[in-house]
Amino acid sequence: MFPETRTGEPLQLEINGQRRTVTADPETPLLWVLREEFSLTGTKYGCGEGECGACTVLIGGNPRRSCQVPLRAAAGKSITTIEGLEQNGKLHPVQQAFLDVGAFQCAYCTSGMIVTTVALLKQNPNPDPRQIAEYLNGNICRCGTYPRILEAVSRAAAAMKGSSR
Amino acid sequence: MSQPRDTFAPEPERFEFHEDSFHHFYWSRRDFFKLTGSGVAVFLAAQPAGAQESGRGFAAQQLPQEISAWLHIGEEGGVTVFTGKVEVGQNIRTSLAQSVADELRVPFGSVRLVMGDTARTPWDMGTFGSRTTPTMAPQLRRAASALRDLLIELAAKQWNAAPASLSAADARVTDPATGRSASYADLARGQSLAATIPAEDPVTPASQWTVAGRPLPKVAGRDFVTGRHLYTPDMRPEGVLCGKVLRPPAFGTTLVSVDTRDAQAIPGVTVVHDGDFVGVAAPRLRDAERAIAALHAEWKTTPQPSSAEIFGYLKRNVEPAGERNSRHETGSVDSALAQAAHRVEETYTVSYIAHAPLEPRAALAEWGNGKLAVWTGTQRPFAVRDELASAFHILQADVRVIVPDTGSAYGGKHTGEVAVEAARLARAANRPVSLLWTREEEFTWAYFRPAGVIEVKAGVASDGRLEAWEFHNYNSGPSAIATPYAVPSQRIEYHPARSPLRQGSYRGLAATANHFAREMHMDVAARALGLDPLEFRLKNLEDARLRAVFEAAAKSFGWPPGAGWPSRRSGSERAGPPAAGFGMAGGVEKGGYQPPSPKSPWIAPAVKCASCAWSPLSSAARS
Numbered sequence: 001m002f003p004e005t006r007t008g009e010p011l012q013l014e015i016n017g018q019r020r021t022v023t024a025d026p027e028t029p030l031l032w033v034l035r036e037e038f039s040l041t042g043t044k045y046g047c048g049e050g051e052c053g054a055c056t057v058l059i060g061g062n063p064r065r066s067c068q069v070p071l072r073a074a075a076g077k078s079i080t081t082i083e084g085l086e087q088n089g090k091l092h093p094v095q096q097a098f099l100d101v102g103a104f105q106c107a108y109c110t111s112g113m114i115v116t117t118v119a120l121l122k123q124n125p126n127p128d129p130r131q132i133a134e135y136l137n138g139n140i141c142r143c144g145t146y147p148r149i150l151e152a153v154s155r156a157a158a159a160m161k162g163s164s165r
Numbered sequence: 166m167s168q169p170r171d172t173f174a175p176e177p178e179r180f181e182f183h184e185d186s187f188h189h190f191y192w193s194r195r196d197f198f199k200l201t202g203s204g205v206a207v208f209l210a211a212q213p214a215g216a217q218e219s220g221r222g223f224a225a226q227q228l229p230q231e232i233s234a235w236l237h238i239g240e241e242g243g244v245t246v247f248t249g250k251v252e253v254g255q256n257i258r259t260s261l262a263q264s265v266a267d268e269l270r271v272p273f274g275s276v277r278l279v280m281g282d283t284a285r286t287p288w289d290m291g292t293f294g295s296r297t298t299p300t301m302a303p304q305l306r307r308a309a310s311a312l313r314d315l316l317i318e319l320a321a322k323q324w325n326a327a328p329a330s331l332s333a334a335d336a337r338v339t340d341p342a343t344g345r346s347a348s349y350a351d352l353a354r355g356q357s358l359a360a361t362i363p364a365e366d367p368v369t370p371a372s373q374w375t376v377a378g379r380p381l382p383k384v385a386g387r388d389f390v391t392g393r394h395l396y397t398p399d400m401r402p403e404g405v406l407c408g409k410v411l412r413p414p415a416f417g418t419t420l421v422s423v424d425t426r427d428a429q430a431i432p433g434v435t436v437v438h439d440g441d442f443v444g445v446a447a448p449r450l451r452d453a454e455r456a457i458a459a460l461h462a463e464w465k466t467t468p469q470p471s472s473a474e475i476f477g478y479l480k481r482n483v484e485p486a487g488e489r490n491s492r493h494e495t496g497s498v499d500s501a502l503a504q505a506a507h508r509v510e511e512t513y514t515v516s517y518i519a520h521a522p523l524e525p526r527a528a529l530a531e532w533g534n535g536k537l538a539v540w541t542g543t544q545r546p547f548a549v550r551d552e553l554a555s556a557f558h559i560l561q562a563d564v565r566v567i568v569p570d571t572g573s574a575y576g577g578k579h580t581g582e583v584a585v586e587a588a589r590l591a592r593a594a595n596r597p598v599s600l601l602w603t604r605e606e607e608f609t610w611a612y613f614r615p616a617g618v619i620e621v622k623a624g625v626a627s628d629g630r631l632e633a634w635e636f637h638n639y640n641s642g643p644s645a646i647a648t649p650y651a652v653p654s655q656r657i658e659y660h661p662a663r664s665p666l667r668q669g670s671y672r673g674l675a676a677t678a679n680h681f682a683r684e685m686h687m688d689v690a691a692r693a694l695g696l697d698p699l700e701f702r703l704k705n706l707e708d709a710r711l712r713a714v715f716e717a718a719a720k721s722f723g724w725p726p727g728a729g730w731p732s733r734r735s736g737s738e739r740a741g742p743p744a745a746g747f748g749m750a751g752g753v754e755k756g757g758y759q760p761p762s763p764k765s766p767w768i769a770p771a772v773k774c775a776s777c778a779w780s781p782l783s784s785a786a787r788s
Contacts, residue, residue: 041398041399044572
């Protein structure tokens with residue numbers, strides 16, 4: 001037949017610095033928990049198979065494909081989505097760089113690009129274009145704005161020099 | 166319910182080359198100002214003057230029935246542009262606002278576009294075929310020019326001055342003689358003035374543009390970098406359900422029976438079985454997926470050609486000659502081919518390919534009092550409205566289609582199947598239903614770029630001059646099928662075929678296939694004659710502009726790749742793959758001269774465009 005819907009025990013998540021409780025099937029991909037339970041729709045569905053990067057979020061600071069992470073695996077962890085990057089009305093330097101450079105056309109990939117870039121610059125504050133391309137290799141922009149994305153990431157790296165973010 | 170995928174077989178020609186007649190527009194002038202508030206408005210007649218009302222119809226109560234755009238300036242000086250065009254990523258929300266700001270002489274930031282809303286914007290055929298910049302931008306310019314004149318006339322009346330003696334700049338009208346000046350906002354205050362203008366009002370020449378043609382950031386760009394922008398699948402009204410559709414296991418399959426009892430037993434799930442359509446709506450995606458998995462369906466399949474057989478299939482299934490065929494013949498191809506010193510023959514194939522917009526097809530549908538509202542990312546909101554009206558046997562006026570700025574389309578979002586599906590589920594569930602196709606559905610049930618078989622024969626004289634060119638395209642379409650090379654004897658023919666898969670428009674259309682086959686064949690012929698591919702092309706090219714593009718590309722690329730050219734650049738920061746190659750190709754399409762694209766990682770772009778009216782930032786984003 002078909003699997004039973006399991007609602008499970010209430011689970012604790014920390015999303016963008018806030019403690020949240022959710023009661024849902026623990027196998028639900030985190031992507032849909034974010035979108036359906038918390039209306040955090042900045043994280044996008046693109047493929048559901050971890051291939052396009054549109055659903056990227058940070059879990060414990062590491063970029064993860066939220067369509068591939070079951071709710072149970074995210075429980076108790078600190079999750080950052082695109083909505084959590086802006087602080088007190090001030091854009092994160094990576095957001096600002098994407099905006100300034102115009103590193104998008106339709107911008108459906110942009111959340112995933114930005115979140116992945118935040119993780120990259122944490123690991124490597126001075127990436128060269130090849131390292132940027134390698135790190136963002138799993139993020140697809142179907143409009144083909146890659147040259148602008150490379151430029152935005154470099155600009156963000158320069159802007160973040162000496163900052164703590 | 167009618168099944169769009171069974172009855173609607175789109176093909177490029179239908180969308181790209183046939184203009185539908187305009188639909189009637191139902192509003193009165195009073196309705197319009199109810200929507201916008203008072204101010205001054207201009208309505209641009211879609212037809213030249215005389216077709217409806219001519220001149221400036223100040224007194225008209227009824228708006229003309231054929232309007233292509235309108236423009237309103239309110240009491241606070243805000244300018245609202247209403248256009249049926251939609252934003253799918255080319256940033257026309259930005260570039261059209263630039264044209265209006267430029268022509269109206271107002272700051273860019275004061276212009277707002279209402280786009281692709283069948284209840285609020287004028288009818289529009291659709292956003293495709295590279296038509297927005299060459300057609301809608303000049304139309305909006307004409308409307309803005311007329312609105313500027315109206316504001317000048319208002320000021321002239323107030324000051325008892327001659328309109329021609331006044332000037333407009335920075336959202337103000339000024340009388341240089343007296344120094345008097347009034348803002349557009351002040352002039353518009355308390356007015357309910359609507360003028361209908363003919364479509365041929367004069368506009369500012371491109372040499373005098375100040376806002377258009379300059380790089381400006383994407384309108385509302387901040388909403389996109391913060392994740393705040395709501396694409397269709399992000400809209401979650403109160404009580405929204407998640408929809409899901411049961412898909413057949415193969416193409417060409419019909420539903421024999423379906424047992425829905427297990428699915429219906431899942432709490433909160435609505436199941437719809439209507440003809441071949443079976444779908445569910447549930448509070449959460451996971452419930453909807455479970456419900457789909459709980460359906461027991463029996464299907465009847467029919468044999469389908471495999472990928473390996475597809476090209477032979479297309480050739481065997483050519484449609485009888487009809488109006489979709491196109492054929493061009495000059496000279497005497499058969500004898501020229503027979504007598505040519507060199508004869509080169511080759512067959513090229515292009516596969517079906519998916520558009521793969523990163524935002525899959527999506528719709529949110531909501532019913533109320535027998536009326537239907539659907540938010541969906543489509544390139545043709547008015548066609549989708551008509552599709553919905555016909556699917557549900559309701560009036561077009563009772564359907565409203567709204568297009569949120571969309572996560573790309575590439576020609577793939579011309580049809581309304583996802584809108585029809587969401588609306589069918591919403592009607593059964595009596596709740597709003599949001600339906601987002603999966604990537605797998607995109608790759609299987611969306612229409613594709615047509616596959617094609619292209620047979621080419623070239624007859625070349627021993628001095629490298631082309632004497633005969635025979636080119637047959639089966640199924641993939643006639644765009645760019647003509648050759649830009651000078652050949653005395655030509656036979657060029659497009660043969661439509663019965664495609665086993667749904668096919669339709671695609672970015673670049675069939676142009677890609679025909680450019681590919683032609684330029685491949687030019688290379689094959691050059692090689693057969695032992696000529697440099699660029700030299701062979703230039704030998705056969707009289708079009709001065711395309712010659713100039715090839716020459717510019719060759720210069721910037723460093724053509725010909727001389728002796729000692731490594732198979733990859735060493736010491737370069739952009740090192741290529743181990744076996745990088747290079748080549749030269751080019752073409753002409755839609756009045757633009759395509760960048761000859763050297764087939765290597767180092768692309769030397771050389772593009773010539775007739776008129777660059779858009780924001781260069783946007784077109785440069787991909788280069």
